[in-house]
Amino acid sequence: MVECTECGATLAMNEDTEVGELITCGDCGADLEVTGMTPPMVQLAPQEEEDWGE
Amino acid sequence: MLRVNVLGGSGYTGGEVLRILATHPMVEVGIVTSSSNAGKPLHQLHPNLRGVLDLTFSPRERLDHAEVLMVCVPHGRAMEMMPQLLQNADKVIDLSADHRLRDPADYPTWYGITHPHPENLQRFVYGVPELHREQLRSATAASGPGCMATAANLAMLPLFKAGLVEERHIIVDVKIGSSAAGVEVNISTHHPERANVVRAYAPTGHRHTAEVEQELAPYNGGRKPRIDLSAHAVDMVRGILATCHLRPRGEVTDKDLWKAYRDAYGAEPFVRVVNQKAGLHQLPNPKVLLGSNFGDVGFQLDPRGERIVAFGAIDNLVKGAAGSAVASMNLMCGLPERTGLEFPGLHPV
Amino acid sequence: MLRVNVLGGSGYTGGEVLRILATHPMVEVGIVTSSSNAGKPLHQLHPNLRGVLDLTFSPRERLDHAEVLMVCVPHGRAMEMMPQLLQNADKVIDLSADHRLRDPADYPTWYGITHPHPENLQRFVYGVPELHREQLRSATAASGPGCMATAANLAMLPLFKAGLVEERHIIVDVKIGSSAAGVEVNISTHHPERANVVRAYAPTGHRHTAEVEQELAPYNGGRKPRIDLSAHAVDMVRGILATCHLRPRGEVTDKDLWKAYRDAYGAEPFVRVVNQKAGLHQLPNPKVLLGSNFGDVGFQLDPRGERIVAFGAIDNLVKGAAGSAVASMNLMCGLPERTGLEFPGLHPV
Numbered sequence: 001m002v003e004c005t006e007c008g009a010t011l012a013m014n015e016d017t018e019v020g021e022l023i024t025c026g027d028c029g030a031d032l033e034v035t036g037m038t039p040p041m042v043q044l045a046p047q048e049e050e051d052w053g054e
Numbered sequence: 055m056l057r058v059n060v061l062g063g064s065g066y067t068g069g070e071v072l073r074i075l076a077t078h079p080m081v082e083v084g085i086v087t088s089s090s091n092a093g094k095p096l097h098q099l100h101p102n103l104r105g106v107l108d109l110t111f112s113p114r115e116r117l118d119h120a121e122v123l124m125v126c127v128p129h130g131r132a133m134e135m136m137p138q139l140l141q142n143a144d145k146v147i148d149l150s151a152d153h154r155l156r157d158p159a160d161y162p163t164w165y166g167i168t169h170p171h172p173e174n175l176q177r178f179v180y181g182v183p184e185l186h187r188e189q190l191r192s193a194t195a196a197s198g199p200g201c202m203a204t205a206a207n208l209a210m211l212p213l214f215k216a217g218l219v220e221e222r223h224i225i226v227d228v229k230i231g232s233s234a235a236g237v238e239v240n241i242s243t244h245h246p247e248r249a250n251v252v253r254a255y256a257p258t259g260h261r262h263t264a265e266v267e268q269e270l271a272p273y274n275g276g277r278k279p280r281i282d283l284s285a286h287a288v289d290m291v292r293g294i295l296a297t298c299h300l301r302p303r304g305e306v307t308d309k310d311l312w313k314a315y316r317d318a319y320g321a322e323p324f325v326r327v328v329n330q331k332a333g334l335h336q337l338p339n340p341k342v343l344l345g346s347n348f349g350d351v352g353f354q355l356d357p358r359g360e361r362i363v364a365f366g367a368i369d370n371l372v373k374g375a376a377g378s379a380v381a382s383m384n385l386m387c388g389l390p391e392r393t394g395l396e397f398p399g400l401h402p403v
Numbered sequence: 404m405l406r407v408n409v410l411g412g413s414g415y416t417g418g419e420v421l422r423i424l425a426t427h428p429m430v431e432v433g434i435v436t437s438s439s440n441a442g443k444p445l446h447q448l449h450p451n452l453r454g455v456l457d458l459t460f461s462p463r464e465r466l467d468h469a470e471v472l473m474v475c476v477p478h479g480r481a482m483e484m485m486p487q488l489l490q491n492a493d494k495v496i497d498l499s500a501d502h503r504l505r506d507p508a509d510y511p512t513w514y515g516i517t518h519p520h521p522e523n524l525q526r527f528v529y530g531v532p533e534l535h536r537e538q539l540r541s542a543t544a545a546s547g548p549g550c551m552a553t554a555a556n557l558a559m560l561p562l563f564k565a566g567l568v569e570e571r572h573i574i575v576d577v578k579i580g581s582s583a584a585g586v587e588v589n590i591s592t593h594h595p596e597r598a599n600v601v602r603a604y605a606p607t608g609h610r611h612t613a614e615v616e617q618e619l620a621p622y623n624g625g626r627k628p629r630i631d632l633s634a635h636a637v638d639m640v641r642g643i644l645a646t647c648h649l650r651p652r653g654e655v656t657d658k659d660l661w662k663a664y665r666d667a668y669g670a671e672p673f674v675r676v677v678n679q680k681a682g683l684h685q686l687p688n689p690k691v692l693l694g695s696n697f698g699d700v701g702f703q704l705d706p707r708g709e710r711i712v713a714f715g716a717i718d719n720l721v722k723g724a725a726g727s728a729v730a731s732m733n734l735m736c737g738l739p740e741r742t743g744l745e746f747p748g749l750h751p752v
Binding site: 102 | 422681682748
Binding site for chain 3: 022
């Protein structure tokens with residue numbers, strides 16, 4: 001288990017997740033990069049800027 | 055099986071109650087009254103019920119006793135009839151505004167009429183499970199909520215529960231669809247006038263304000279917060295979005311907000327927290343809720359401080375009326391709360 | 404329980420299949436693939452599925468074996484992949500156009516491509532229960548129908564079955580919503596261009612013509628009738644109305660028409676004959692069908708003779724695609740045909 005850096009949700013990490021992989025937080029949709037496995041750690045991955053031009 | 059009668063089945067709220075009850079596994083629809091349409095098949099007014107609920111409208115005199123009575127008559131008429139209606143069923147749910155307010159003095163203020171049977175008001179529980187679930191389990195009478203009030207209450211409840219906001223200077227800016235005005239025709243819902251509008255109406259003094267202040271008070275030390283509501287008709291048939299602007303109390307972070315909404319709604323069957331970083335559907339949007347009993351809530355902290363924006367989106371006919379009525383019925387009759395209310399909504403629509 | 408995989412779950416058809424399967428009592432949704440969205444939660448593209456189907460998209464390589472595979476990839480790709488896909492499931496339902504036509508020679512004519520695996524075409528049953536119910540019960544592969552073709556076929560089938568019409572000079576004038584163009588963006592569905600239009604497109608040579616001629620031939624002495632179809636984009640997201648103008652063969656009365664439609668559809672679970680003398684909802688209208696699997700049909704005899712007008716209304720994403728696919732799946736897997744398809748549609752909406 002690890003906590004989302006953006007919204008604090010607890011995220012399950014399946015065993016075959018590797019460092020460097022991206023996981024999406026189910027609550028806030030933030031893309032998180034796995035930076036450690038023991039203990040599990042994540043950081044916000046660079047978000048591509050979305051501009052609907054509205 | 056539960057036998058349920060519907061008093062006043064010809065309007066949009068009555069039609070939506072019938073649509074939900076028609077596919078509710080534990081309900082058998084009994085008498086459906088409509089004085090002006092007696093003898094006609096339901097599907098003549100509710101075409102979606104053709105081949106689904108093959109009943110005809112009955113005159114009101116035919117109303118017999120049933121386990122549950124759904125009252126879908128216009129505001130002002132339910133309050134007069136209620137003493138007699140309470141004999142007609144073990145449990146009564148009044149979808150009109152006539153039994154929503156607890157304080158009889160609120161009726162002259164907000165509805166301009168004196169309540170003829172104030173003694174009944176205490177017996178009715180406000181029919182929003184997220185606010186009164188335990189009371190509803192043992193209630194014999196419940197009032198359907200106001201649709202705008204429901205969107206606003208769902209949006210702001212977590213902020214009051216966690217004590218994160220001031221109790222004044224709360225702006226609730228509502229956008230609402232045409233079905234909320236009901237089936238009666240008038241110039242304001244005449245298509246050439248109603249299509250493509252963004253028409254402000256009741257910028258102050260909207261009646262649903264009373265319910266929001268009443269229902270949030272218990273989470274504000276018992277004091278009614280002051281809610282400043284304005285409503286706009288927009289180009290939708292179903293749907294409400296309530297955009298609430300509040301002042302944070304002291305230092306409030308994004309994580310505080312997430313915790314408040316997660317604590318308030320983590321276990322709720324019908325409320326979803328929609329606050330996404332990416333994609334088209336980042337914040338609550340009534341368009342994706344048509345026909346579903348979900349209430350979507352979201353929030354955003356103003357980076358310049360001094361403002362929290364909270365959103366509440368619902369389908370005014372479902373979570374804002376018939377869906378909450380059926381969820382209340384389920385609780386009152388000891389059924390699982392989601393029974394008959396699983397429809398996920400449509401996308402795209 | 405039936406385990407069902409969905410290949411290509413990111414489009415509107417895939418999303419609608421997922422919506423129906425999510426509340427289908429006998430189905431467990433397995434792998435949902437989308438190469439470009441792998442890892443994302445379904446609700447990021449299908450917001451109505453938030454809290455309803457908590458899965459994420461998988462890359463296509465993760466596709467495993469399942470009892471049923473719903474193929475929702477674009478036209479042209481399904482036909483290439485099919486030989487391998489047929490190994491992936493006991494039963495395959497292809498919602499693209501790639502296996503709808505029985506005669507391989509029709510593909511160059513109507514779709515401008517040569518079918519790479521014509522040998523597969525005979526194995527697929529055309530997935531419209533009203534036309535192929537018995538064959539579907541024993542089929543291992545079915546093709547989802549074209550949406551416009553389905554509206555037209557349902558409208559005209561009774562007339563051909565009863566031999567009431569000529570086989571030529573049949574005009575099918577179709578009005579259709581924007582969701583039929585799919586989720587890919589292009590200028591034609593750009594809101595400022597798409598809103599409030601009545602835009603004719605493909606006035607001749609529309610591809611769905613092939614399916615209508617193919618499916619009505621068995622009721623016309625084996626000869627393909629000539630269908631002259633024209634399509635118009637109108638201001639709807641979901642919905643199709645096909646208005647068919649046909650020439651009566653000899654003397655045809657109103658009663659003959661009622662008998663033909665009653666004989667054809669009296670026992671059908673998903674077709675309703677809508678031909679009322681009074682009320683607002685006299686003839687089929689796609690507006691009341693959103694989300695439901697009903698096909699509404701109606702008709703009118705021109706008092707001046709020489710013309711029968713027949714109507715067919717459906718929701719292009721349900722009866723015109725995902726709903727017919729699930730009804731076919733139910734038949735292929737020995738389940739009651741209505742399972743998971745009871746939603747009555749919304750009104751008003």
